[in-house]
Amino acid sequence: MYSTCRETVRIVETEELYTSEANGAVRIRDSYGADFMPVTIPVAWKQIVEKYPDNPALRFKLGEEWETITYKGISVCIHPSSSPEACLHIINSSRANIVIVEDDVQLQKILKVKDQVPTLKFIIQYASNPTDPLVLNWSELLDMSVKIRDDILEKRINDLSVNQCCSIIFTSGTTGSPKAVMRSHDNILFNAKQLMTYLQLEVGNESVLSHSHMSDVISQSSLIDNLKAAKPTCLLMSPGKVEKVNEYIETNVLRNGHRFKHELVNRARKAALSHYEDIFERRFESEFIYKIYKIMVYNWIKRSVGLDKCKYFMSGGAPLLKSVQQNLMSLDLHVVEAYGLTECGGQALSAGNDIRVDCHGKALPFTRIKIDKPNENGEGEICLNGRHIFMGYLNDPEKTREIFDKDGWFHTGDIGTLDSQSYIKITGRIKEVIIIDNGDSIFPASIELKIRARIPVISHAVLVGESKKFLTLLITLKSEIDAATGMPMDELKPAAKEWCQSVGYPCDTVSKILREKPTLIYNAIKQGIDEVNSQAFFSDEKIQKFTILPKDFSLATGEMTRSMKLMRGVVNKKYEDEINKMYL
Template identity: 35%
Template sequence: MSSNGIFQHTACNKSHHSYEEKLQSSSEHLSPGLMTDLREEGKEQVMDNETPEKKCVEEVLEGVSLAPAHCLWTTEANGSVRLRIDELCPQEPITVHQMFMTSVQKYGNLFALATKRNDKWEKITFSEYYHLSRMAAKSFLKLGLERFHSVAILGFNSEEWFLSAVGAVFAGGLMTGIYATNSPEACLYVASDSRANVIVVENQKQLDKILQIKDNLTHLKAIVQYSGPLQKKMPNLYSWEEFMGFGVDISDKSLDDIIDSQKANQCCVLIYTSGTTGMPKGVMLSHDNITWTARHASQAGDMQPAEVKQETIVSYLPLSHIAGQIYDLWTGIQWGELVYFAQPDALKGSLITTLREASPSSHMGVPRVWEKIMEKIKEEISHSAYMKKKLVTWAMSVILDANQRSTKDEEKSFVFTLADSLVMEKLRAELGFSRCQKFFSGAAPIGSDTMQFFLGLNIWIYEVYGMSESAGPHFMSGPKACKLLSCGKVVPGCRCKLANIDADGIGEVCFWGRNVFMGYLNMEDKTMEALGEDGWLRSGDLAKMDEEGFLYITGRIKELIITAGGENIPPLPIEQAVKREIPIISNAMLIGDKRKFLSILLTLKCVTNPETMEPTDNLSLEAVEYCQQLGSQARNVSDIIGGRDKVVNHAIQEGIDRVNAKATSNAQRIQKWTILRKEFSGSGGELGPTMKLRRPIVLKMYQSEIETFYRE
């Protein structure tokens, strides 16, 4: 047994020896180290010994009502788990309702949610938010929501999305988000697997998907549409207004009885993985996973409770993904934040308008969002008058140099202060960041060029690293702990270790803490694969850690390229190096698994159709300027592909050569490359909902181009 483990797989088997039974029944929630020590002593009377940790656990659990549990994991929707309470995270476990009630008592009169209707921001308080969530819960019960069945929500972020989510939990159901970009078939999988009794859809477009599959959903009882008029009356289809009135005859006592029956170690949220490496998995998160993470992860990011200063954020990231959900929804309740909802076309251009109006105090983005903002700023700078362009370039150079040489809070020079106040304050205000103090990036690694660009604007982007299975962040950078290109340090109260460390100090990142999930719904083999015999969550990510505890991701085990010669090559560092050396490249995907040499697929930066979000043939302004600097007149992707523009193709080869010159071995050199006809995109299928590269799909889509590399 690992010295860091708490229970082996046999801990879930009821046929233990008497000592093991007594050990587990007497101390359900001991930490990994203490549990190991107790086993090694092998004495039944050890449970009578006083240890600071045991005393801490007993004090926490005194009077706390938890559902009976025999294991750290479960795969059943109505199952319960042992909580990982120890001296690092001894806080009393609470349910989502208890968290919300505490916030209502503290922040009841503060505004909680802001929605723009008819060009005017309408706000509701935390007291109103709580009351409306109870109304939604009663209506779900009236529609027949059963305990531990799901309410599936399909649509863009909104007040109704939040009320449906909280209401589903209050009513004893499982809140389940479905990506708005999902196909009808993908919606069918999630709704069926989660046994959805009710599906809440945004509009007619999303409703049409459900109508195509509803006959195959055996548990479905009702559909609710929260935006736009119902175009056709159908049985069991309701508008939001109709829905919110259904629960009037459900008594408060009936709802309270259900709320009171909920335990912190039971499931309340399902997060479905994006399915980039197989069928989506339903990540089961307990009340304790949600409430503990909402409190402690946000503390690591220096989010302030409303009694100190009310934080303001803009909600626009997919709420079906853990990053958006924990940051917008649950942390918002925990700390009394004011959440502004962006418009559905946020990523088509309206996000900046919302940011200017909301003036958030913190902002979360995935790397592709930050890249798009960067490209927009570069485009506007290039269109500026000569003197303004020179002034901005000078200011960015001064600020970047100063920030790279010091930490965020170190005192800066007069020239730095002048550049920031004279130039950058105005630029940040134009972006809607005049009041923003904290900027976060998560869901995928962010490029160093993007980090450095924003550093030149005096915007420090703090990386957040975690998984759906860790209820979001397990490592965080923040104002008090930040190193460029690092994911930060482990969230206080959580543990981490690197497994199978190689000669370079690189190993698999493993997680332990109150944020670690309950298990995958109905998937025992996958659950055991993720948690192993010792209960540590295996991330599948490779990383190294410096002497101060800062984590640096180097790749992903499943993405490792093992060449025909047997060399293991993580693709991410090479791909990022190519993008750094060749500014015209938007995406790079390394190829070479079981092959004799490496090759790479490249896409060029291009203009995106604002309506369809599909990449066009037109090169971006930055790409056009790059070509012009080389002496090329190319303005379209089609002008360059297939070796048509010798100048640009030569420059790309030179960039590849520079990357190869830094390779640690011949096997890590890129031998062949090609430019694809279009940029990777979500609509094209190459990128997932959070703009993460879907490597298996790209391999299938561009199989013919790849095979061309390796023909004799």
């Protein structure tokens, strides 16, 4: 125990590097030179409030404030798209006493399963006036809080330990059931300190918006409205939402207008790409021309999507199409790919003088990355160490032991490389590897990304071939999503329609393509696959056949997680008949 800024901070003495107990504690890991004293989130919150009493902290679009963690509780997030069964799993796994919901839609999910939750004491609802005796509205909760003496609250805050669990976050569950990740106060605040240091964020002058955790079902217009309202200086999005920003700019901002406007934008694109190429090569030859176009073109485009104040635009959670990244860069919107996991938060990204577009950047300050058992190409499992690494999986000692080695390194299950300048590149997942019948291992992610980049009409490409003689491909086409239900529709997106037009077959729907099987469409897709095949290092990596599926993948139809990651096991089982036909 020690004191900082009039506050007492507790540390539980332990040599354990991991735990699976909710009330367990872990040793504070090596800081690797960081000068950052451990502190709990309530204490850190109080210090910031005292220093910046008039600055807004956390906001969302309805204007209501989120409360901080104060009552010696552990917070657990439930995604709004979760089913009642998923809510039940999360609540029971974390043994929650209180569930907070925003509206009646979320309330009904909890009421449906409440009798199966023995630990549940109250449900709190922000909006409306609930009638169930188990449910309190927000004002009733505030009335209860008045009855709690300040000294009792202070004691609870002071009893918190920095190296015990502060928050439980469930993984997306791409390769199995979602795991309950326990992160301590020190994990979370140290990670925040890393990001502030690396991005050189100015205290009191930043607006941070994270869309990465929200479903990609959000409509394009709602996404842009959020950006315009928040005007973020720091933005993190999933690749799917980055694609929506790109589509909005191309279809709503740049498509219409005089020929002079199009010519000006085209010249500005070339200037921006030259500018960034100079940055990558440490040259500054195009600075003057770039600044002119910044005033005439780039600033106007950024204002149209609420990104005129954005200094850091990051994408994470899945690979970002290089064509999308390149197109946005040509408009002076430089999107960098970040690497992180539920188990550690942010781990690596590019910023400042470390900008690179062919990788996921360098490790954040005061952390470590290593490649375990690299092959001849330098590929191996990515392992991480540092104070940001999580405590363990709640109530799952076996899985917790599996992912930590004897020296405390966290084995991520991700495959990647680390070059001589310490830039990391993610190339796949161990559990997603495809082993064909001759025993060779194929990592599908990089091949699938090349397919999507080469054939713009494709929304998802799933490589298949486990225990087979050759590889095949399941394809979905870019189609509209029903904003109300999240279900994929038959109508193609504008970009997909344009692609069909460009290959000589005007078409508006997926069903028409499947019904008429136009040679022009199928040959164009085959040509793109052949070009990707020509880049394969080994013949086993070449795709022999493909099938177009009738519907795109989505959260609503079960092929995607709530963070929009592909669930390969679900896809392989759901489309087993289509797969088998390709091997007849």
